[in-house]
Amino acid sequence: MIAVPAPLRQRLQEHRQEHVVRWWETLDETARRGLVQQLEPIDFPQITRLYEQRDQSFAVPSPDRIQPIPVDALDESDAALRRAGEEALRGGEVAVLIVAGGQGSRLGFEHPKGMYPIGPVSRKSLFQIHAEKVLALGRRYGRNVPLLIMTSPATHDETVAYFREQRYFGLSANDVFFFCQGTMPALDLASGKLLMDGPGRVFTSPNGHGGTLTALADSGLLARMEQRGVRHIFYFQVDNPLIKVADPLFLGHHVSRRAEVSSKIVPKEGPNDRLGNLVLVDGRCTIIEYSDLPDSLARRTDAEGRLWLWAGSPAIHLFDVAFLKHVTTGPERMPFHTARKKVPYHDDNGRSVQPANENALKFEMFIFDVLPLADRWTVVETSRREEFVPLKNATGADSPAVVEQAISDLAAAWLSKVEVNVPRGVPLEISPLFALDAAELAGKVDRYLRVDGPLYLHDRVTG
Ligand code: UTP
Secondary structure (H helix, E strand, O other), X not given: OOOOOHHHHHHHHHOOOHHHHOOHHHOOHHHHHHHHHXXXXXXXXXXXXXXXXXXXXXXOOOHHHEEEOOOEOOOOOOHHHHHHHHHHHHOOOEEXXXXXXXXXXXXXXXXXXXXOEOOOOOOOEHHHHHHHHHHHHHHHHOOOOOEEEEEOOOOHHHHXXXXXXXXXXXXXXXXXXXXXXXXXXXXXXXXXXXXXEEOOEEOEEXXXXXXXXXXXXXXXXXXXXXXXXXXXXXXXXXXXXOOOOOOHHHHHHHHHOOOOEEEEEEEOOOOOOOOEEEEEEOOEEEEEOOOOOOHHHHHOEOOOOOEOOOEEEOOOEEEXXXXXXXXHHXXXXXXXXXXXEOOOEEOXXXXXXXXXXOOEEEEEOOHHHHHHHOOOEEEEEOOHHHHOOOOOOOOOOOOHHHHHHHHHHHHHHHHHHOOOOOOOOOOEEEOOOOOOOHHHXXXXXXXXXXXXXXXXXXXXXXX
């Protein structure tokens, strides 16, 4: 039977965390190995520091430091900009990154959220819709686009198996890369001790979507992308089927401005819109969470009665690879946010405890903390109708019914541009492999297309 490795025992003692091996003698060989594997990568000095700094929460900047963000309006007909983006795609300089490590607890679906069948007619999953957009881009520009999928321990195995079973939805298996985000332990609020999940297991949870960048670097994928000639990474969240993946106009703008980060924004629908707020803080591009923005600022309006801070974040970004290297390896590593949560745990007497009150500190990184580190950035406007409908809840707002309707509505809008009449209430869907945008659709259908029932346009027109 193995013993606790001496250097590990010493680290545990130094950081007053020896209780985690209290049940060692009762563990079998496999459990012992599992526990050592969990403990080895933990950065104990960091954990200690985070506990000591637990009361220094992320201070919301004082209102006098906050200003509206300047937003660039992109002109759909700007051929030079579009060409710059298309050149980047043709040159193999673009990779697509989907974050899919969340637990999707609000949706209550028993598989990773990306597997949710959301196509209103085809029942294609979110993952299939995204993968087909990537495939269509590769075909259009004659260069395969690498697809990076960030999972978490909760979603990894099932996601990888699903892509394999579905033969990567037509993508080459060599162009699809999975990497798993890191986890963080939780600490007992009163003592700073690591919470246990069982006698041989430390409690851990995903380290937040900000974990994407460190996981990308630590997995070696960032370096691999760089070797492959990738210079820009297009980032979005798995739950948004309307996403314009690596939209050439956005890309062209980002490239021509030599930006380190570019972000899309949508106008907020009201002061209480639950979107992050893109603002300037001390002149730097910053996102302030909706829950952190003081009410007086959220409600403030300009002379015309419009919201003063009107730019909401749909979490759509383009990152420059050199910038990501800098922020993941340099001294400016991403900070952890601390949250007080109720975490069930295994106590020192071997009992499972369901706490009635917040008993734990959990730590998460947020992707948007990287924005203020950029010296060169751009922000462009898009609309929800065209590009943002997140699947979050089982019913009501952001539910499958709302998301399916938005997919249908966008298809109707594209069809109306070629004067195709669509009856109200009919589910519509356009496969990304049929058309990636309204202009491509216009080259394939005309006003003689009759729609009198559910319509799914894919490689052949079917009713
Ligand atoms: P949300 O914060 O909306 O979480 O994630 P969720 O998992 O989708 O849903 P709930 O809150 O449990 O109901 C926004 C995006 O960030 C990813 C999610 O997969 C989603 O694409 N995410 C979130 C991660 O990849 N890792 C995380 O640790 C958290």
